Amino acid sequence: MVADGFTLGVEQWWSGGWRDRTVFVAAGGRLHAVGGRDTDADVELPGTLFPRLVDHHVHLGLIDPSALMAGGITAVTDLGWVPSESARLRDESGAPSSGLPEVSIVGALLTCPGGYPTQSGWAPPGAWVEVGDAADARVAVDAQVAVGASAIKFTMNSEAGPAPSDELAFAIVAAAHQAGLPAVVHAQGAGQARRAFRAGADRFAHTPFSERLDDDLIRSMADAGTEWISTLDIHGWGTPIGEFKLATDNLRRFADAGGRILYGTDLGNGPLRVGVNGRELLALAAAGLDRDTLVASIAGDRLTTAIGPRFAWAPGRPPADPAAAAHWLTTCRGLTVDSLTH
Incomplete structure (x- = not known):
């Protein structure tokens, strides 16, 4: 399990729109956004995170x-x-x-x-x-x-x-x-x-x-x-x-x-x-x-500040073209907050 206080830096994520690098802290099996581009994190997650698909x-x-x-x-x-x-x-x-x-x-x-x-x-x-x-x-x-x-x-x-x-x-x-x-x-x-x-x-x-x-x-x-x-x-x-x-x-x-x-x-x-x-x-x-x-x-189109226990992740950043983005989304896989230590 991920211990409370563990921090994760995410290259990009979706919260009703695209968000740049953000640091999340683990608490109670969920991730909570706490910092931005200049905040250090225990682990960096490249690619793009979605709170849910x-x-x-x-x-x-x-x-x-x-x-x-x-x-x-x-x-x-x-x-x-x-x-x-x-x-x-x-x-x-x-x-x-x-x-x-x-x-x-x-x-x-x-x-x-x-x-x-x-x-x-x-x-x-x-x-x-x-x-x-x-x-x-x-x-x-x-x-x-x-x-x-x-x-x-x-x-x-x-x-x-x-x-x-x-x-x-x-x-x-x-x-x-x-x-x-x-x-x-x-x-x-x-x-x-x-x-x-x-x-x-x-x-x-x-x-x-x-x-x-x-x-x-x-x-x-x-x-x-x-x-x-x-x-x-x-x-x-x-x-x-x-x-x-x-x-x-x-x-x-x-x-x-x-x-x-x-x-x-x-x-x-x-x-x-x-x-x-x-x-x-x-x-x-x-x-x-x-x-x-x-x-x-x-x-989804709603703002999100807390993520978990499940989320989806895709490698890389989203292409601008809608059809290319459709193909890219098929590379997503579902993860759990606890899997971040694996």
Whole structure:
């Protein structure tokens, strides 16, 4: 273990933006910024440090989560699984000796009777809750809160069965907000993104990919602070299909309107790298994100003064070109504060 008082000099790091050399002191298993360029340190760490690199859309039950840290991902949100299983992984990730990234969960997906993902094949029984009315919605939300959900996810997928009515969608969102949690939606099928937005969804689990959204809707979403999780690479896994082109066009215009984009991969859905996905980041760069907006999508845009127990590290300094930066981010690996003595 790193002893309290140990100091680390970092060549460059990210805290809502790029920061030059900083000295951190270890205390309680975390690193705290205490000095600048001229401060001496016990150990110098070349390269670039990130307090966290987050995949905002994974399904841990479909992958080996122990491989994520080595691939550079230090935090994940599991966007739908059997609540007892995802909660177990969340609890395991909090153990001091855990090799897992920090895990947040939504618990089970909420849908209408017969709605997605009840017939999907990928989701096991228990990974969804079918709700019929506002009372059911409140009970279902309370059950996810009880297992420690950090958000509530519901589905509006008219391409894979019935989608919730407007009344039910409003009720699910209202129950989530009453519990103090954001509502995340899987919106798929013509008109579903508009309906989900009107119901008050705070975050889209995927960049809308079923149709080209009109500019007015995109501007309204951006102005309302709606967040989109990118998940572009699932549309072809490197061989783009029609949905990739639709999603990329929507995302480009959403970004141009000032919309907030979060890096996410839908990890577990097809041949995706367990770790930082270069194809996903390259797709974001190709959609017009500049380097720092691209980095913020995965590293966050908030100021940070305390880091740990996990962090990510990349050799060297970030290239200025967005596509080159996307490749560079794939060299990141997850570390812990205690590993600094090794």
